[in-house]
Amino acid sequence: MRGDPEAHHLVAPSSLDGVLSLLAREPGEWTPIAGGTELMVAYAAGRLNSKKLVNLWGLRDLRFVASCSESISIGAGSTFRDLRADSTLSKEFPLLAKAASWIGSIANQSRATLGGNLVNGSPAADSSPALLVYDAEVELISLRGKRRLPYSEFHTGYKRNVLAADELLYSVHLPKRFSQHRQYLRKVGTRRAMAISKTALSACALLEQGVVREIRLAAASVAPFPTRLCRTEEAICSQAIGPETMRAARAAVLAEVAPIDDIRSTAEYRRAVTANLLQEFLTTLLSGSENR
Amino acid sequence: MSTAWPSIEFRVNGDQKSVSVPPMKRLLDVLREDLRLTGTKEGCGEGECGSCSVRIDGELVNSCMVPVLQAQGSCIETVEGLSANGEMHPLQKAFLACGGAQCGICTPGMLMAATHLLAKIPSPNIAEIREGLAGNLCRCTGFIRIFDSVVASIADSSSTSVRQAGNAR
Numbered sequence: 001m002r003g004d005p006e007a008h009h010l011v012a013p014s015s016l017d018g019v020l021s022l023l024a025r026e027p028g029e030w031t032p033i034a035g036g037t038e039l040m041v042a043y044a045a046g047r048l049n050s051k052k053l054v055n056l057w058g059l060r061d062l063r064f065v066a067s068c069s070e071s072i073s074i075g076a077g078s079t080f081r082d083l084r085a086d087s088t089l090s091k092e093f094p095l096l097a098k099a100a101s102w103i104g105s106i107a108n109q110s111r112a113t114l115g116g117n118l119v120n121g122s123p124a125a126d127s128s129p130a131l132l133v134y135d136a137e138v139e140l141i142s143l144r145g146k147r148r149l150p151y152s153e154f155h156t157g158y159k160r161n162v163l164a165a166d167e168l169l170y171s172v173h174l175p176k177r178f179s180q181h182r183q184y185l186r187k188v189g190t191r192r193a194m195a196i197s198k199t200a201l202s203a204c205a206l207l208e209q210g211v212v213r214e215i216r217l218a219a220a221s222v223a224p225f226p227t228r229l230c231r232t233e234e235a236i237c238s239q240a241i242g243p244e245t246m247r248a249a250r251a252a253v254l255a256e257v258a259p260i261d262d263i264r265s266t267a268e269y270r271r272a273v274t275a276n277l278l279q280e281f282l283t284t285l286l287s288g289s290e291n292r
Numbered sequence: 293m294s295t296a297w298p299s300i301e302f303r304v305n306g307d308q309k310s311v312s313v314p315p316m317k318r319l320l321d322v323l324r325e326d327l328r329l330t331g332t333k334e335g336c337g338e339g340e341c342g343s344c345s346v347r348i349d350g351e352l353v354n355s356c357m358v359p360v361l362q363a364q365g366s367c368i369e370t371v372e373g374l375s376a377n378g379e380m381h382p383l384q385k386a387f388l389a390c391g392g393a394q395c396g397i398c399t400p401g402m403l404m405a406a407t408h409l410l411a412k413i414p415s416p417n418i419a420e421i422r423e424g425l426a427g428n429l430c431r432c433t434g435f436i437r438i439f440d441s442v443v444a445s446i447a448d449s450s451s452t453s454v455r456q457a458g459n460a461r
Contacts, residue, residue: 003316005313005314005315005316005317005318005321006314008314008316009315009316010315010359011315012315012361012364033359035357036357036358036359036362037339037357040318040338040339040356040358040359041338041339041357044318044337044338044356045337045338053316053359055359055361055362057362058362081351104339104427105342105426105427105428106352106405106408106409106423106424106427107339107342107345107353107354107405107427108339108354108427110351110353111354111357111358192426193423193427194340194426194427
């Protein structure tokens with residue numbers, strides 16, 4: 001069944017305040033739509049349940065990349081093309097720029113927004129692993145005001161998050177303190193372009209004389225939502241990189257991830273490949289080779 | 293239900309247009325049904341195949357994923373805008389010469405993605421061509437002839453008109 005345009009309302013307040021007022025007046029009634037790369041798929045297939053949609057596309061207050069000495073702030077309405085085009089972001093947060101470059105096609109990147117990727121909350125979300133290892137914070141907004149929390153606390157379950165019915169994701173903040181970290185991001189999908197990940201691993205680590213002083217790991221498609229791998233981090237932190245740490249790290253990550261069988265892959269494949277990606281990252285630490 | 297839909301205005305290939313349609317109607321359907329610009333094709337209808345590619349304000353988009361209300365006030369370029377004065381665009385000539393078009397369903401989208409690529413990168417290398425067209429699927433050519441077509445259009449002596457068309461925002 002096709003989507004019926006007459007069965008859905010779409011309104012376009014001219015300002016962010018206008019959107020927030022509408023959400024406050026009728027909380028839970030309106031579904032925000034930005035670039036439409038997720039909702040319009042459901043709509044075309046006739047399975048978009050939301051009958052009332054409120055437009056976010058084109059709202060200037062949501063589309064910015066602002067850099068200061070300590071952090072960079074990205075408006076939730078920024079597209080992945082915006083992220084790829086920002087030279088500061090590409091330099092300071094290369095993993096996020098890399099993730100942006102393999103989200104769908106050029107035509108998808110010109111419309112898909114960072115906020116949409118996070119609020120949609122797919123377990124396979126491409127931007128999430130990078131944000132998690134960069135200790136991103138998210139800022140939420142409603143007529144009641146703004147609040148900030150770690151991105152790692154944003155998702156609460158499969159396609160569930162902490163947003164209240166009258167709230168929007170406003171921005172994402174990244175602290176600029178990873179320039180000395182060794183960084184890694186690799187996605188494994190069916191093909192290089194346009195593929196949804198079977199698994200993806202992101203990592204950053206700080207080494208001191210061969211010992212891991214700090215490490216952050218995050219993965220997609222191995223849990224109900226994109227997630228930090230804290231127990232695996234613990235198995236590696238304060239250790240020298242060597243065969244013993246590699247073995248412990250593999251065992252830890254195999255125990256920590258909880259992937260499923262679905263149309264794209266199997267749980268078994270995802271577990272094995274995620275462990276291989278981790279080993280690949282740790283091997284780069286050992287050899288001192290460049291970022292992938 | 294007979295509703296008077298508010299009018300939505302935008303430019304298509306330089307011409308001012310006004311349509312009164314439901315705001316959730318897809319831009320693809322408005323182009324094809326309301327404006328009778330049937331060059332833009334529907335393939336998958338879910339942003340995977342690129343057949344419906346058009347440019348909006350200089351950005352390549354899948355018109356199947358754009359509620360027409362979001363096109364309010366914008367400048368849209370479709371495949372119909374490529375030729376000028378009865379003369380094919382150099383990309384169109386190259387697709388013909390190199391066998392870049394076979395059944396033709398993907399061709400308008402390929403042409404728009406290639407137009408967009410050349411607007412951003414006037415002399416792309418093969419990796420850039422592959423990335424620029426990665427969102428456009430073809431089930432006939434195996435893609436190589438399409439890549440060859442884009443390369444040939446750059447080599448074409450009339451490539452200045454490629455750049456002119458690409459720069460039209």
